Amino acid sequence: MSTDTSSNPALGKDLAVYGIILAIAGLQVLMAYRTAPGMQLMLQMLALALVQGGIAVAFFMHLRNEKRGLVLALIPTTIFVLVMMNMIWSDSFRLFRMHP
Amino acid sequence: MSTQRIQPSFATTGGTLSEANLVIGGHGSETMEARPFAIPSKKLVMWLFIISDSVTFGAMLFAYGYLKNASPVWPSPFKFYPSIFNVLLMTFVLVSSSLTMLIAIGHAKAGDKGKAIRWTYFTAALGVLFAILHLREWSGLAAEGVHMFSNPWGSPMFGATFYSITGLHLTHVLGGVIALTVVGTRYGTGRYTADDLELGALYWHFVDLVWMFVVPMVYLMNIAR
Numbered sequence: 001m002s003t004d005t006s007s008n009p010a011l012g013k014d015l016a017v018y019g020i021i022l023a024i025a026g027l028q029v030l031m032a033y034r035t036a037p038g039m040q041l042m043l044q045m046l047a048l049a050l051v052q053g054g055i056a057v058a059f060f061m062h063l064r065n066e067k068r069g070l071v072l073a074l075i076p077t078t079i080f081v082l083v084m085m086n087m088i089w090s091d092s093f094r095l096f097r098m099h100p
Numbered sequence: 101m102s103t104q105r106i107q108p109s110f111a112t113t114g115g116t117l118s119e120a121n122l123v124i125g126g127h128g129s130e131t132m133e134a135r136p137f138a139i140p141s142k143k144l145v146m147w148l149f150i151i152s153d154s155v156t157f158g159a160m161l162f163a164y165g166y167l168k169n170a171s172p173v174w175p176s177p178f179k180f181y182p183s184i185f186n187v188l189l190m191t192f193v194l195v196s197s198s199l200t201m202l203i204a205i206g207h208a209k210a211g212d213k214g215k216a217i218r219w220t221y222f223t224a225a226l227g228v229l230f231a232i233l234h235l236r237e238w239s240g241l242a243a244e245g246v247h248m249f250s251n252p253w254g255s256p257m258f259g260a261t262f263y264s265i266t267g268l269h270l271t272h273v274l275g276g277v278i279a280l281t282v283v284g285t286r287y288g289t290g291r292y293t294a295d296d297l298e299l300g301a302l303y304w305h306f307v308d309l310v311w312m313f314v315v316p317m318v319y320l321m322n323i324a325r
Contacts, residue, residue: 018196022191024316033323037321041254044314045316045320070144081158088166092170095172
C-alpha cells in the first residue's frame with residue numbers, strides 16, 4: 001500500500017500522541033516489574049491508564065475539538081457512574097475482615 | 101441540520117392528504133430545534149454507545165477487582181515471555197492501527213478516496229493481526245491449565261473473569277474489523293461518506309482505549325514473579 005501521508009497535515013501531532021501512548025505502555029510494564037504488587041502499584045497503573053486514555057480521547061477521538069457542551073454531557077456522567085461503582089470495594093474484603 | 105420540508109403529496113400523487121402530512125409539513129425549518137452539540141446525530145449516537153460500552157467494561161473490571169480481593173489466592177500466571185511480550189506486541193499493533201485509521205480519515209477529509217480506503221483496510225488487517233496474537237495468548241494460557249472455571253494455582257474465578265473481559269474486548273475488535281471493512285467498501289462505492297468512515301474510526305479508537313485499561317488491570321497486576 002502507499003505510505004504517502006504528505007496530504008495529512010495533522011499527522012505530525014498524531015505521531016507525537018502515538019509515541020506518548022506507546023511510551024506510557026512501556027513505562028507501565030517497567031513499573032509492574034519494579035514495584036511490589038499492591039494498592040500503590042494499582043493506583044500508579046490506573047493513573048497512567050487514565051493519562052493514556054485521556055490523550056486518546058482528546059487527540060485520537062478528537063473530543064477536544066467538539067463543543068464544550070458535548071464534553072460536559074459525556075465525561076462527567078461517565079466518571080460519576082464509574083465512581084459510584086467504587087462502593088463495592090468494602091464488601092470485597094468481607095471474607096478477610098468478616099464484616100463488610 | 102436538515103432543512104428539507106416535507107410537502108403534502110395530495111396534488112402530485114392524487115392520494116389522500118393525511119393529517120400527518122399536514123403536521124409534518126407545518127413544521128418549517130425555522131421552528132425545528134437546532135442540532136444538539138453541533139455534530140451529526142449519527143456521531144452523537146456513536147458517542148452515547150461508547151459511553152455505555154465504557155461503563156460495561158468498567159463494570160467488568162470492577163467485578164474482576166472484587167473477585168480478586170475476595171479470593172484468598174489469586175493466580176499470577178503472566179510470565180514476561182510469552183505473555184507480557186505478547187501483550188506488548190498486541191498493544192503496539194492496536195495503537196498503530198489507531199494511527200493508520202487517523203491517516204485514513206485524513207485522506208478521506210482531503211478527498212483522496214483511494215488512499216483512505218487502502219489505509220482503512222490496512223487498519224482492519226492490523227485488527228486481524230491483533231486477534232491472531234490474542235488467540236495465541238489464550239492458547240498458551242490454556243496449555244498451562246488456565247480454563248474458564250479452573251486453573252492450577254488459585255481461585256477458579258480467575259479464568260472466568262479473564263476470558264470474559266478479554267473475550268468481550270476481542271469481540272469488539274472483530275466487530276470493528278467487520279465494520280471497517282464494510283464501511284471502507286461502501287465508502288469506495290459512494291454509498292457512505294467520509295463522515296461515516298469517521299464514525300468507524302471513532303469506534304476503533306474506543307476499542308484501543310479499552311485495551312489501555314485491560315492491560316494494566318488484568319495483565320500487569322498479575323505478572324508471575
